[in-house]
Every structure is written in C-alpha cells, then in structure tokens.
Amino acid sequence: xxxxxxxxxxxxxxxxxxxxxxxFDLTAGLTVGVMLVPQGMAYGLLAGVPPIYGxxxxxxxxxxxxxxxxxxxxxxxxxxxxxLLVLAGISKLAEPFSQEYISLVILTGLLIGVAQTxxxxxxxxxxxxxxxxxxxxxxxxxxxxxxxxxxxxxxLCIEFPHFEYFYETCGYAAFHLSETNLLALGLGIxxxxxxxxxxxxxxxxxxxxxxxxxxxxxxxxxRLDQKGINIVGGVPQGLPMFILPEITWHNIxxxxxxxxxxxxxxxxxxxxxxxxxxxxxxxxxxxxxxELFALGxxxxxxxxxxxxxxxxxxxxxxxxxESGARTxxxxxxxxxxLSITLxxxxxxxxxxxxxxxxxIILLAVKNLFxxxxxxxxxxxxxxxxxxxITTFVITLLVGIEIGVLTGVVLSVLxxxxxxxxxxxxxxxxxxxxxxxxxxxRFPEAKQVEGALILRFDAPLYFPNADFFKKKIRKYVNxxxxxxxxxxxxxxxxTVDSTGMxxxxxxxxxxxxxxxxxxxxxAMGMVRDRFTKAGLMRQIGAENQFMIxxxxxxxxxxxxxxxxxxxxxxxxxxxEEEE
Numbered sequence: 001x002x003x004x005x006x007x008x009x010x011x012x013x014x015x016x017x018x019x020x021x022x023x024f025d026l027t028a029g030l031t032v033g034v035m036l037v038p039q040g041m042a043y044g045l046l047a048g049v050p051p052i053y054g055x056x057x058x059x060x061x062x063x064x065x066x067x068x069x070x071x072x073x074x075x076x077x078x079x080x081x082x083x084l085l086v087l088a089g090i091s092k093l094a095e096p097f098s099q100e101y102i103s104l105v106i107l108t109g110l111l112i113g114v115a116q117t118x119x120x121x122x123x124x125x126x127x128x129x130x131x132x133x134x135x136x137x138x139x140x141x142x143x144x145x146x147x148x149x150x151x152x153x154x155x156l157c158i159e160f161p162h163f164e165y166f167y168e169t170c171g172y173a174a175f176h177l178s179e180t181n182l183l184a185l186g187l188g189i190x191x192x193x194x195x196x197x198x199x200x201x202x203x204x205x206x207x208x209x210x211x212x213x214x215x216x217x218x219x220x221x222x223r224l225d226q227k228g229i230n231i232v233g234g235v236p237q238g239l240p241m242f243i244l245p246e247i248t249w250h251n252i253x254x255x256x257x258x259x260x261x262x263x264x265x266x267x268x269x270x271x272x273x274x275x276x277x278x279x280x281x282x283x284x285x286x287x288x289x290x291e292l293f294a295l296g297x298x299x300x301x302x303x304x305x306x307x308x309x310x311x312x313x314x315x316x317x318x319x320x321x322e323s324g325a326r327t328x329x330x331x332x333x334x335x336x337x338l339s340i341t342l343x344x345x346x347x348x349x350x351x352x353x354x355x356x357x358x359x360i361i362l363l364a365v366k367n368l369f370x371x372x373x374x375x376x377x378x379x380x381x382x383x384x385x386x387x388x389i390t391t392f393v394i395t396l397l398v399g400i401e402i403g404v405l406t407g408v409v410l411s412v413l414x415x416x417x418x419x420x421x422x423x424x425x426x427x428x429x430x431x432x433x434x435x436x437x438x439x440x441r442f443p444e445a446k447q448v449e450g451a452l453i454l455r456f457d458a459p460l461y462f463p464n465a466d467f468f469k470k471k472i473r474k475y476v477n478x479x480x481x482x483x484x485x486x487x488x489x490x491x492x493x494t495v496d497s498t499g500m501x502x503x504x505x506x507x508x509x510x511x512x513x514x515x516x517x518x519x520x521x522a523m524g525m526v527r528d529r530f531t532k533a534g535l536m537r538q539i540g541a542e543n544q545f546m547i548x549x550x551x552x553x554x555x556x557x558x559x560x561x562x563x564x565x566x567x568x569x570x571x572x573x574x575e576e577e578e
Contacts, residue, residue, distance in 0.1 A: 006290065010067040013284070013327045021326040028325035029333025032075050032316050034206040036334060037341055039316070039364065041232065041349070042357040043078035045154070046147065047308050048087045048096030049105055051232055051357070052346075054078045055338055056240040057307040061298040062335040066328030068294035070287045071274035073325045075316035075334070076298065080365045081143050081269065082262055082311045084150070088400040089258025091162060103246045104255055109309040110245050111252065111259045113299025116267065116292045125288035131268055132414065134377060134384040135407035137370045138391030139265070142403060144368035145396060147361060149173075154358035155188040157181035157230055166396060181228045184355040187215060191359035204323065208360050212352060219351040232352040239342055240305040261404050262309055270295055270312030277321050315364060387414065422458030424471040427488060427548065434549040436488070448552055452479050455488035460499035460526075469502050473509060482515055486551045490521030500533045507538055518555070520545040527572065541571045 005012045036058050044054025057078040065076050086105055087096065094101035119125065146166045152173045153160040158180060163169045191211045198207035218224060225231045271291050278286040299310060320330055377385035387410050395403025427436040428445030436453060439445045447453070452475060458464055476482060495503075510517050519539055522530070530536045536544070545551040546567060554565040 006287075007293070008067060009070050009290070010328055013072065017327065017329070022329065024324035024326045025329040026333055028320050028323035029330040030337060031204060031206070031323045032320050032330065033334040033337030034209045035316060035319060036075075036077055036338060038208040038212045038357070038360055039313075040078050040338070041352070042360045042364075043080060043083045044308065045354065045357055046080060046087065046150070046361055047078070047083035047105065048091055049102050049308060050097065050235075051349075052236050052342075053102065053105075053306060053308050054083075055342060056305060057302065057310050058338045059240065059307075059335045059342075060305045061302040061307055061310045062331045062338075064298035064301050065294050066331040066335075068290070068297055069274075069328060070284065070290045070294070071277060072281075072284055072327050073277045073317060073321040073330070074270065074274045074312050075320045075331060076270065076295070076310050076312050077316065078308060079269070079311045079313045080147055080361060080368070081140060082266055082309050084143055084147050085262045085265060085400055086258065086309055087150070088146075089261065090255065092164070093254050096162070104251060105308055106303050106306060107245045107247060107251055108255045108258055108262070109299050109307060110247070110303035111255065112263050112266065112309050113296045113301075113303065115259060115263045115296070117296030117300065119263075119267075120289050120292035120296060123289050125267075125271070125292055131264065131407055132384075132387065132411040134373075134388040135391045135411050136268055136272075137373045137377075138388035139395055139403055139407050140368045141370050141374075141388075142392045142395035143400070144365040146400070147365045147368075151358040151361055154230070154354040155185060155362070157184035157228060157355065165399065183224060183227055184229050184353065187218070187224075187229070187353050188355035188359040188362075191215060191356045192363055195359070195363055204319070211359070212349075212356055215353050215356040216349065216351045219353050224353070225351060230354045232349055232354065232357075235346045235349050237342065237344075237346040239339060240307070242304055243306060245303050257401055261401050264408070265404060266295070266309070266311040267292065269314075273312040273314060273317050277317060280321065314367065383414075387411075416463055419458065419461075419463040421467055422456065422464055424468070424475075425455045425457065426475065427453040427455055429552070436548045436552075448555070450481060451484040451486055451552065451555055452476065452482050453486045453488065453548060453552075455491060457491040459494045459496075460492050460502065461494070461496040462498035465498045465502035468499070469505055469509075472506050476510070476513065476515065484516045484518060484555050485510055486518045486520060486548065486555075488521055488548050489519050489523070489526060492526055493523060495526050495529050497533075500529065500535060503530075503535055504538070507535075516543070518543045518545060518551040520548045520551045524572075536571060541568075544571050 037055070040054035040058045041051035042054070044051040047054070061076055065074070086108060090101060090104050090108060094104055149166045149169050152158070152169065156173065156177070158173070158176055160169060160172060163172065194211045194214070195207040198205045198210060219229060219231060271286070271288050274286045274291060278284070299307070302310060374385060374388055377388055391403060391407045391410060394406045425438045426447070428439040428442070428447040429436055430442060430445050437445045439447060454472065454475060456468060460468060472485070476485065507517060517539060522544065527536065530539070545554065545565070550565050557565065
C-alpha cells in the first residue's frame, strides 16, 4: 500500500482531504484557470500551432499531474520556454501551423514524456544537476530575447519569413518598420500597460483575461479586423479528441534533438519550481524521481489528446500557491474550467487580436531575462558571470539547441575543472587550543615544528589524483627540516583506484625522503577501500588517528613510551561493504 501511495500521491493527501482544503483549492484553481485561458492560446501561437492546441495542453496533463505529482502547488501546462524550444526545433522540419508540423509537435510531446518516464524508472533525476544555475540563467535570458523578437510579427502586424536565427528576424523588422500597423501596435502596447496596472492594483486580478475581453470588444465594435488587425478567427469548439500520434521511426529520428533539449530544460524548470514552492510548506516533500514520472506520464497521455509539450509554469505556480492551493485538486479545477471554456465559450474568442496574445507573452517572459542575476554574479563570482554570459551569447547567435548543449558542456567542464584542482590547505594550531586551521586564513595559527599538516578538501579520485601527488611534493620540497607529514583526511569523502595509486606513490615518495606519514580522520568508506587495497598495512596501524590533535600529540611524545595516544577506532574498517 505504501508503494502505491508513493506512486500515486493523490491517495496520500486524498485520505485527509477536507472541505476547508476544497475551498482553498477551488479559489486557486479558478484563479489559475482564468489566467491559463489567454496564456494557453498565446503559448500555442508561440509554439507554431493554432491557439486551440495550447488550451488542449491545459486539460489532460493537468488531471494526470494532479494525481501523480508530489508538488501540491506546481501548475503545469503550456509555457513560453518549452513553446520556443519546440518552435526552434520543429520549424526546421516543417512549416509552422501546417498539419505535418502539428503532428511532429504532438509526437515530440509524446517522446519527451517517454524520456522523462524512463528517467524516473532509472532514477536519473540527478542528471539535471549537470546544468548549473548560471548556465540556466544565461539560457533563459537568451530565450526571453528570442521569444520577444519572435512576437514582433504579431505586435507590428507584419508578415515575416521564417528565419533560423533571431538576429535575422531583428534585421528584417528594422528594414520593414514602415509597414507597421499602428492600430495593432497600439493594441499590444495598451494591453501590456493595462495588465501591468491591474497587477499593481492587485496581483490576483486576472489582468490578461480582462485585457483579452476588452480587446475582443474593441475589435468587434470598431471592426478593426477590417483595418488590418490580425485576429485569431474561428477556433474549434469542444474537448480534444483521442487521436493516435503519427509514430514512425523516420519522424522519431527527425524530432529527437528537440526531444532531448526540451526534456532537459523541462525537468530543470519543473523540478526547480516545485522545490522552490516546497520550501514554503512543511507538510509534504517533493520527490524528483516521482516528479519525473508524473511529468512524463502527463505528457504521454496528453499527446493522445492533442496536447503540445507541457512544463511547470513560474507565474501560474506562484499564483496557485499565493491563492492558497492545498492539493492537486486546484489543478483539476483549472482543467475543468478550461474544459467548460472549450465546450461553450470558444466562439467568444473569434475577434481576439493576435497583438494582444503577443503582449501577454512579452509580459510573461519579461521575468525570464535575469539581468539582476548577471549583476549579482559579477559582484560575487566572476567565473559564474562569464558562464552565464557565454551561454547567453551562444544561444542568441547559434540557436537554442546549441545553446543548451553549450550550457551542459560548460557545466560539466566547470565541475571537472574544480574537481581537478581542489583546495590543499596547510594547517596550524590556534594557540592555547586543540583547533587546527588554515594558516593563510588564520595568521595566528602556528605550524607544528618538524611536521607538515595538510588537509585535502575533495574526494581523492581520477580527476585530481595527479594534482594530489604534485601538491604534496611541492609542499614537502618547499618545507625545511620536515620529519612528518600529517594528512587530515576528514574531507576526503571517497577514494577510487586512481586515488589509491596516488596515495601509494605519495607513501613511496615520503619514505624515500625519510619522512614519516600519519593520517587522521579518514572516513569509513576510505578506510574500507584502503584496507582492501592493502594501504592500511602500508601506512601502518600505529600511524592512523581519529583527529589531528591525537596525531600531533603522538608525534610530540614519540620518545615517551609511557604515553599512548593511539586508539584502535582509527583503523576500524569493513572489508565486506562498499
């Protein structure tokens, strides 16, 4: 039963669900629903499909996630970044808004779901850690710029050819500004101003929906559609039908690069939002691998009901949380509201101007442009700043997929580089204490005469094993009258075979130079592996200590047979366990 509850979290919170919970969930679900109607249509347009497909993405996936997701406030559905990634990848294969294009987009959603579900079963949620925060900030900032540029054709009401790179779109817009429909531009700017003002009055006011209603009324009353304003036009009415995606090996190979890109970014987005909201609550825990399962299944099932790829939404999740959502019932209410809209209200959106949908998207992606994060990183960590800027520039100049790949490579290289040159610190005793600290950070710390005490702050494994050897040789060669080297191993969490070879070479180097070797604070796993490799015997049981002070005391009293500092606990090891 516990296994079933872990796979279906709704059974857990559902057993204690109350009327009070429902009141909060109803309010939150309706609030997010009225926000999702215009956003869903806008993000459908952004993804290169008719707006109705953006609304389809707000029904079945929400039902599935509400039951299987571990976050009780995360609101999934169509989002700007995923829509842009889909457009960037699939528009190279087919013309946006064509039936072939729509089929490939839905297949992409299905395969993303399969990939995320598979990652869940293989417990591969940790892979998202290969994208560092500066890289994500750089990518999302570039995505915000690309999204904004892509909306120019709707905001200016100019026909744009399809361009692969954003700067080509910018150039075309600059040369054709004279063709701008000022009415469309006025509607778009007016829409952004109205939404912003309403949000400042009260952030729970459905500003986007109110703006859409006003825009539809203006177009209808003044017949602006006859004055060059592009409108959504006829939108299909009714719930999405069950349709099998067109699955062929040829199409799978075509969309695979986009699938991999959207899978990675979607996981980072969704789990990142879920974790951020979880920190504000203490009555549930987000489990990344279960989140992958919920996100994956919601996409798989959604694809059979014509849903475009979905992800966690920053803005809607924040509204859902602030409106008091207690459980996944809030998402079910949102999905029901969209279903009612599709069944009965779609004719009302006939005169919806595309310029207003563009204004909704522009405001939504404004917060994705993380210029404040760039300023912060410049002040606190220049390396991370340049990682962010590099990802940002490459994504803009070369494209979304290359930008994401660059981000992954940069994150891996950064991690590998930092792992290969970890801190190796010289320690000294703080006067009148038993504390040993970094002699550079604590000028009052005094080195023990005749002994060199080093602390290695990293796992001892293949990326840094050579550095470990060279650094010890360097310190020994620079020191005078050294009789003993004490290695504080308390920060060495693990060791691999390359690390053990490096330790053997260090022992040989010290022995050939007539220098004794003590080790203190070795972790259990390190002791276990040293024992299996015979290193414990080479070091000598009597040369291993629990803490640095014991090692130093043993050295200072080495000629006094009446003093016994050593304890057998220092060599405790289990050869049976890894």
